[in-house]
Amino acid sequence: MGFIPADALQNLHKYAYKGVDKSPLSKYVLNPFWTWFVTLWPLWVAPNTITLSGLCLVLVNFATLLWYDPTYLAEKGGVVMPSWVYFSCAIGLFLYQSFDAIDGKQARRTGMAGPLGEMFDHGCDAMNTTLEVIMASQALNLGRSWWTVASQMATLANFYLTTWEEYHTGELYLGVFSGPVEGILMIVSIYTISGLYAAGPSFWDTGILTFLRLTNVPVINQLPDMPLNDSFMVFGAFGVAFNVQASYRNVRRARLAAGKPTVQPLMLLLPFVVSAGIQALWLVHPRYDDSAIINSPLFVPFLCAWGLQFAHQVGRMILAHVTSSPFPWWDWMWVWSLCGAVDANLPMLVGRAPIVQTNETNRAVVVYLTLAVSFVAYARFCTLVINEITNFMGIACFTVRKKDKDGKWQESLPSSGPNGKKE
Structure with a gap:
């Protein structure tokens, strides 16, 4: 059983990566560094090996976080990890960004650029997204809170929008401020600051007016002294709103140029709304004591499961892009999560106890399953x-x-025949 229809396999040979990066930081600072950095890698190292190595660094950071804060109690003065852990998260994420940037350059150096690299790159990015949400929320002292849930939803929404846009325009567009460039460097800064301050993540509870020393300035001191971490979340909300209109503007321009309807692509945003809504419904189930998912150690595994389901969803979107196949509307994992959400909310829906998630132990079994x-x-x-x-x-x-001896690239496996079988 495969995911690619036989007729779509032929489109793999037609695929060519197209990307636009408008970031001045990327153009004048990072790209020169990446161009030098890729030369340090031998030509026998495959591009996908570089991509996977970057993800492994993040996984090590994530494992370290769980070692020092296994129940994720960072919210409001909880666990403060050693400073070096935050510094290692900053280094790991910066290296992940660098590895993610040079894998394409390595692919061109080795003649391996193609749809497989696109799939592998985006697949690792999709998994890294949730891991960084969890780690960054710990560093921001958000921990088990709806702010962390909102951060997860916003970050996944940005990733979905980028993939949705690439599917309709045929190119990956990064503006003057984008998540893969400036967004990642902002998170690197968050890790670094949390490591520098003795208070650790608690530093981010400082009011923004207090931090900027504006509490005695007339007029300005009438504004709410919102904590720095909450202010960062508000900034992120504006970022999502900007990305929505920017992505649609690019899609609309491409559809107009192709003489196609411009409203129809908006319907393809519904799969994300549905999937995110199901996860939120499960989290908002009417148990507000310490056994609720958001108030228990089940919060992190729940977010990880959500992230893996999202990676599966966008993976199918990317596959549809590289094979010129229809956009995937449906994902069977929705049924599983919907059953969990409905079961948890039976007291509110029909006034009876959950069928499966009747106690903390059963709820843990369902979440880990x-x-x-x-x-x-x-x-x-x-x-x-x-x-x-x-x-x-x-x-x-x-x-x-x-x-070979003539300087031409040889296939690492026998080349495929007209029916997609190896000759």
Whole structure:
């Protein structure tokens, strides 16, 4: 059972990556560094190996966070991790950004640029998104709160918008301020500041007017002295709103140029609204004591399961883009999460106790089972798609093709025949 229809496999040969980056920081500072950095990597290192290495660094950071704060109690003066942990998160994320930026350059150096790299790159980005939300929320002293949920929803929304836009325009567009460039560097700064201050994440509870020493300035001191972490969340909300209109403007321009309807693409935003709504419905179930998911150690595994389901969703979107296939409206994982959400909300819906999540132990079993099913579903998707693409195109995922005596790139596997089978 595969994910790519036989007729869509042929479109893999037609795919060519197109990207636009308008960031001055990227153009004048980061890109020169990335151009130098890629030269440090031997030509026998596959681009996907670089991408995976970056994700592994983030996974190490995430494991370190769970080691020092296993129950995720950072909110309002909870666990303060050693300073070096925050510094390592900053270094790990910066290296992830660098690895993510040079994998395409390495692909061009080794003649391995193609749809597989696009799929692998975006797949790692999708998983990194949720991991960074959890770690950054800990560093911001948000912890188990609806601010963290809002941060997860906003960050995933930005990723979905970018993928949705790329599907309709045929290119990855990064504006003068984008998540993969400036957004990541902002999070690196958050980690660094949390490591520098003795109070750790509690520093971010400082009021913005207090921090800027504006509490005695007339007129300005009439404004609310909002904590720095809450102010950062408000800034993020404006960022999402800006990205929505910017993405649609680019999609509308592309659709007009192609003579296609401009309103229809907006309907393809509904899958994200539905999936995020289901997760929020599960979290908002009418238990407000310490056993509620958002108030318990189940919060982190719940967010991880949500992130894996999202990675599966956008992975299918990217696959549709590189194979010129119809946009995926439906994801079967919605049914699983919807069952969990409905069961948890039965007291509010029909006035009876949940069928499965009747106590804290059962709720933990359901959440961890959801995490396991989400992981298996996404791992299965990645494995099957990689196998299908490599078998059809006659390439390998983590092996670099070699040059023959005439300087031409040789396939690492036998090339495919007209029916997609290896000759």
